[in-house]
Amino acid sequence: MADLSLGSAAQSVGSIQSNYMAQVQRRRLYSGLALLIFVVLMVSGFNIADDRNAGGFWDGLGQIGDYPAEVLSEAWEKRADLPGLIAKYFPALIETINIAAVSTLIGAIAGLILSFLSTRGLAKWPRLIPLFRRFSDIMRAVPEIVIALVLIFVLGGGPVPAMIAIAIHTAGALGKLFSEVAENADLKPVEGLASTGATWSQKMLLGVVPQVAPNYVSYALLRFEINIRASAILGFVGAGGLGYELRNAMAWGPGRFDEAAAIFILLFGTIVFFDQVSSHYRNRLTEGQAQ
């Protein structure tokens, strides 16, 4: 030990410098190679994609502004009608928000149960943890739009299939996020409740939920924002709400672009509004109230 430290103390500055330079050269070589591979992959990948593209990326690039310009100019001409159109589509907006709200609520409750069942240390049946985990994997792996298309085929168009589709996806996504929070929860209160003879659901609700509630609510609010967008998109496949109206307005083409513009304004305003509200409450929950 003494020899070792003496040996290293005797190491001259010159050799430290050359050793470190060699290390730096090696690192630069590696990062240079990584950068080269990245650039080659990006360029070749882009070229392959561009070859397969029906229109061609470079030809289409110049026309990218045409559609928005057409919509904007027509909407500007008919700007006097906009307030009336916004009022006309307001009920559709409410429908979209309702779909998002109900599906977030149902999805969050299902995600809560799933998360406790698939967290080590909390699960009621520890052996079934992998089963519940795969279950929530599947729920979030299938895109909402696929579930919605199947359900619309079975149940017919309308808001209910959209709600179920988003709720299933939400349950899977929140189950995963919730379970990661629950993993870090303190188990001592749970043990304390177990010592009083509490059931599993009592232990979860009274021992774990109070600890994780701020994080859970924060994730659920984030999910609500995402679900508003999802529910607008599902309107395109016939699930009702604002998306359905938007598809109709866009499919009709010129002449109804003012309606499309009104719907865009509503959608944009709503998403900004709920973004602001939920980020305000999420900050309050995670950082605690001021003072």
Add this chain to the structure above:
Amino acid sequence: MLTIDALTKRFGDKTAVDSANISVDQPTMIGIIGRSGAGKSTLLRMVNRLSDATSGTITFEGEDITALRGAAKRDWQSRCAMIFQQFNLVPRMDVVSNVLHGTLNKRSTVATMFNLYPQADIHKAIEILDRLGIAEQAPKRAEALSGGQQQRVAIARALMQDPKIILADEPIASLDPMNAQVVMQSLRNIHEEDGRMVIANLHTLDTARRYCDRVIGMRDGRIVFDGTPAQLTTGAARDIYGAGADFSEAATSTEIETLDRPEVREAETYV
């Protein structure tokens, strides 16, 4: 050289630094003492321009520091190095890279992102580390080092900037007494050998007395003492710390020798 004129900093209705006046005409080692919350850190942070002054000016060699913006401000910061209580190194990067951060102001973002520092700079960084006695640690991650070693890496980063002034904000407050001596002695050597100005915030009187040419005492944001260590009588120290007649200099000490002084042993028997 350095003139601070009526420098004031307010946070809401609280005045952290209250019209401070300091004039330094040659490179000096200055110790600023006072209780925590006296405004010492705020004063240094304003000199480095980490925070802006509410009013007043700082002038260095005829240049108004408080008025600098953007690139000019960053250029001033590179000429005025800062050392922090908690070292403020990047823990996951190696020691030499941390020292090379002292040259960031002269290099482009892309070059530094790909770690492309000139060989001369890398050699210089290791020479500075050798001067501070920690060249062996060069390839290690900063987080693997002890507190005293990390603070010396921070000093090396400051020297890499080749600054006119080194500001040290409580450089030894999180170190044990042995490491505190090594760090303070390094700062003193830098002052004596390179002729750089060193301004250090210190908690303890005896460190200021031992290493500094000039001592400035602050209390509640105001400068209440400015003179040589010899002029700093026990009465003046009581004023600075706002302590009563029971105050003794040893009570603020962090040094090993003072623990053997009779008044400390006496104090310990009461504890």
